[in-house]
Amino acid sequence: MKHYDAQEVEKKWQEYWKKHNIYRTEDKVEGKENFYALSEFAYPSGNLHVGHWYAFAVPDIYARFKRMSGYNVLYPMGFDAFGLPAENAAIKRGLDPKDWTYKNIEYMRKQLDSMGASFDWERMIITADPEYYKWTQWMFIQFYKHGIITRVKTKANWCDSCKTVLANEQVIGGKCERCDSEVVQKDMMQWAFKITDFADELIDDLDTLDWDESIKQAQREWIGRKEGSEISFPVVVNGKDKEPVKILIATNNKSKKARVQKLLEKNNIVVDLVSPSELGIENIDVAEEGTLEENAIAKAQAYREYTNLPILANDTSLVIDGVELDPVRVKRNALGHLDEHDLSQEEIAQKILDFYIDIIKEKGGKVDGYWYEKWALVMPDGATHISEAKRNIVLTDEIHGEVDLYFPLRSLYYSQDTGKYHHEATEEDYLLEMQPVVSALKQLLNFVRGGGETEIKVFTTRADTLFGVTYVVLAPEHPLVEKLKDRIENWEEVEAYLKEVEKKSDLERQQDKTKTGVPLKGITAINPANGEEVPVWIADYVLPHFGTGAVMAVPAHDERDAEFAIKYDLPFRFVVLPSAGEVGNSRPLVTSGENEFILKAGEGKKGQEKINAEWNAMYDLLNEVHEQGGVLPKGKRFSCAFEGKLINSGAYSRMTSQEARDALTEALGGKKVKTYRLRDWAISRQRYWGTPIPMVYDPEGNPHPVPEEHLPWTLPEDVDHTPDGTAPLARSEELKKRTEELFGEGWTPEIDTMDTFVDSSWYFYRYLDPHNDEVFAGLEKRRLWMPIDLYFGGAEHTTMHLLYSRFWVKALHKIGIVEEREPYKQRLNRGLILGPDGAKMSKSKGNVINPDEVVAQVGADTVRMYLAFIGPFNEPGNYPWDPNGVVGVRRFIERVYGLGDVLKETSPEAVVKLTHKTIKKVTEDVERLKLNTAISSMMTLVNAMEKQGVGKTEYELLVKMFSAFAPHMGEEIWQEVLGNEGSIHLSDWPKYDEAMMQESELTLPVQVNGKVRAQLTISADATEEEVKNLVRELPELQKWIEGKDIKKLIYVKGKIVNVVV
């Protein structure tokens, strides 16, 4: 066999290709479709590692395949040359970052050439070239003019070790992505792209892209769109420095007045109520007959729609079917269903408020108002009786005098003593029913005191749990805290807490999830759903940047609130009956908090039984606390976040969570809002080695863009770029002088540089027209190539570069600069090459493979092919580098080469057939980037050719396919062994011939009861009947079918025979 000296062969052909300029890519070739294959460009770190080979050499196989398949393929390369690592390395070595970077680029270009990659170097770009960043700056200015980038004071992620600001995407778990030191929050003036304005588009347009679902999903989650409601909670300020104002609600019943007054006396407001009987509604006598309860129970059950929950009694002796029942609750539920208000409680509250405000406007005038409430009763015969009641309240305050109001009250209970149904309100009922009224009055009071417009806006995805709100939490950073400083009674305590929080780094705040907080004494909020007054706290588990920075806390339905509420002893009110799922398919109950009683119920049980026991334990408790409006007792304060149907929620009870979210949001004047996790993209960097921000400031400090004729706005070179926390550009005399000369005295330059992700957000356009100095890329050229057909890159850029560049194109599109809305049609994340030990390659582990060394030993062709063979390129997995595997691939290349020595006149028929089958398989596999199986089928073919012999025709077909993987050896065989003229890489990809693949006979597996027992060789055109007859006769089969009936004989044409006995 010929000796294979990879070094020599590769050098020879690399020079040949260069000399003949075979990789030059024209913008347009007659009769060929353009195909833009892009691999993320290189960072000029100074050395090419295995990852680079995987990133560039393997996609090169695809680019070559496409080119041979008749496409005009653009597969360019460039350098992402600005940025921190280059600068840090330069500082460490006492060099200029520019010299260091450009030297690295020069060296890396040579290394890249050693791959045998088909880059068109005439299109190379370097983002640090002024010819390049001129256009980065130009685009920046266009965005500035359209308000897509603005200057804002914002909390920035500051890395004290790198002395610069980091983007959110560069902070990993509270630490700097680059140096792993802790990131602190610092208030800074920053130029920020309004990427959030494009958040919806960035999510919605993902659906139009042919990307792997996991990449799309990662972007969706990063953007983090949540749809929910924004609801206002009015704030009640205690007004410690104001005179108390009294509102008196009068009644004509002395004893009741005293009792209710005591109950409701709060915050300088005195409210008293009248009971229905005092308003001319007498108790209705209902003849006691045995069927009444049954009747009512049936109605109540229908109403509640619990099928797996019996309605249990807990305080009466009424027994039906051996089950004790509670007639009070039963009847109340039934009435709730039939009860027909003309107005909702919220509307009533609103009316009272409007009414009262009108009075204020009239300065104490007296207005009469009333409305009716309808009553309903279930009679023994099932009939429903409805009556009306007219109620009144008199409001009085010291400023506005006495006002008469009418409002409804309702209640009904069954008295065992009298055996009659009585209309009477319990104290709790009065409280509950009056809450909207009280709430309205308190808002009013607050208004009168001058604090009326204060409200807390909360964001919630669970507006259905509003009736379960028992407190409100603000983020410590919430502006209202500072605003209400004077009104907060425990300011010292609050201030101490704020300091404590400020001291905590974001990292600590993320890691330490124990909840802390302090109440804002003297401040309360009103739950707009039920008018209840709830305490306001600040706590650092509420994040300032998400939603509105304020949360309505629902301990019974939110795990975090539950933890906080247990710690600080705040009440739990259960208002959503969790849904157990579809009938007959109930799911495990998930709860947290003091849920031991639920877990205990399920202890020792399994499967559905356990699930049922736990659900029932919860149902039992909810039944017990129904009377208390769902307030959970100590020891059983648990939370459950499941959705379901509302309970203990006034007029909204029985609604589903989904219905209630809409209904409550609308009724309470809230709005449906979307909120995003994505933050605006702050790009100011206090470092030297980056694209200068093309802005200058007038003597008043107002920013102005540098006019286009002065672009590129060059990076000054007279700068000591050692970082000290101030921007190095501030130290440039040249830049200062340049600014004053061009704009006038007192004008100053912007001294921050841009994040490097800005440079890489549009680089793919520049490859199309790299030397154009009129425009960043000509429209015609963009039309020929964009959008990119296939983009190869690393998974680490999913939520950074990939998102930024999508935003960039959308922004350019929005202001009419480009036509496309998306840059990349198809995206492929590559996997990771691990060290031979299966761990990530790292110097400390000593498992780093240096590709230069391997190439020196076995050649670039082997390394390329090995990387393609190591695992499926279309699935991003982690593949360990196996030095033995490399040798195996090298052996394969040698065998292909060796075949050239033993060529026959013609190939045997079997080899011809296999060759065409292999062409089909390889073509299909490469097209979907399953390069590993493409190679293995070529290996199979080569094995057959070695054993059976091969002629020139088939050998040439093999070598053409092979040359995409091993371009140097492919060329060597093509020109030197086969004596062809011109490069193999300009030849056509082989086409398979279906006719050549036809086999005259084929071998079928024969199964008996699904197990393979024999093989049967038949002619390709055998009919089903013939095959079946042959099978029955098959000698090897007799022992399996002897003495048994053949029940069925299945023949799948050309595939398999199955005998069922």
Place this chain on the structure above:
RNA sequence: GCCGAGGUGGUGGAAUUGGUAGACACGGAGGACUUAAAAUCCUUUGCCUUCGGGCGUGCGGGUUCAAUUCCCGCCCUCGGCACCA
């Protein structure tokens, strides 16, 4: 916890619409060549076996003549998000 992708020999992986599970390669075992080693070549290699066969694609069920593939329930690994209301 939520979302996504997966789980196949000693290893990387293959099986394109349900149709012979383990292609191809590495590693192992045996042999040839050699003074020897490397390299190369040949044979063999899922597990168990009483040599008839049986069992095998994370686990348990189901559908089917036939399941790595489809359905139901669980377990595990990797990736993304996560005190996100």
